[in-house]
Amino acid sequence: MSKLHLLLYASRISPAVEDVLELTIKDILRISAKRNAACAVTGILIAYRGWFIQALEGPKAAVSQRFNAISRDPRHQDLLLLGQGPTLARVFGNWSMCSSVLSQKDQSVLEILGRKPSFDPSAYPVAKVFQLLTTVAEGQRIAVDVVG
Numbered sequence: 155m156s157k158l159h160l161l162l163y164a165s166r167i168s169p170a171v172e173d174v175l176e177l178t179i180k181d182i183l184r185i186s187a188k189r190n191a192a193c194a195v196t197g198i199l200i201a202y203r204g205w206f207i208q209a210l211e212g213p214k215a216a217v218s219q220r221f222n223a224i225s226r227d228p229r230h231q232d233l234l235l236l237g238q239g240p241t242l243a244r245v246f247g248n249w250s251m252c253s254s255v256l257s258q259k260d261q262s263v264l265e266i267l268g269r270k271p272s273f274d275p276s277a278y279p280v281a282k283v284f285q286l287l288t289t290v291a292e293g294q295r296i297a298v299d300v301v302g
């Protein structure tokens with residue numbers, strides 16, 4: 155089995171998309187479910203204060219290929235690679251891609267990122283951003299367990 159790779163990036167949500175964010179994320183999840191499942195990529199996508207933050211994990215070549223396709227997408231801009239490297243086990247393995255739109259009222263965000271007047275993902279250590287994603291994913295896993 156090929157080694158697992160993890161990639162974490164942030165990007166600004168394109169202004170045209172802000173008004174139709176939920177619908178846009180639905181479209182992204184639909185295509186991601188197909189494409190990611192086909193190449194064993196899993197991950198999480200969150201939207202928070204004008205930014206997308208996404209983690210992709212899977213075989214390195216597959217993660218790079220998906221990231222290349224994603225980085226050409228006009229629905230976001232100013233992509234910022236926060237970090238990437240080998241990883242031992244999947245953290246988001248329950249989903250080809252799951253997502254959550256967060257607000258400043260979300261407890262998970264407040265506890266991890268603090269209450270700041272503005273949000274700039276590059277201002278946080280990558281471990282903090284990753285902690286936010288894993289916390290949100292854990293909440294989603296519990297929700298999935300409860301529902302079915």
Ligand SMILES: Cc1cc2nc3c(=O)[nH]c(=O)nc-3n(C[C@H](O)[C@H](O)[C@H](O)COP(=O)(O)O)c2cc1C
Nearest residue numbers: 182185186189190199206220223224227229230251
């Ligand atoms: C923020 C964001 C996240 C995305 N995440 C994924 C993803 O995880 N997997 C994926 O296949 N496409 C994702 N997409 C969609 C891709 O940009 C692209 O539209 C899709 O993969 C189809 O590309 P292709 O036809 O070249 O394969 C994402 C798009 C955006 C804007």
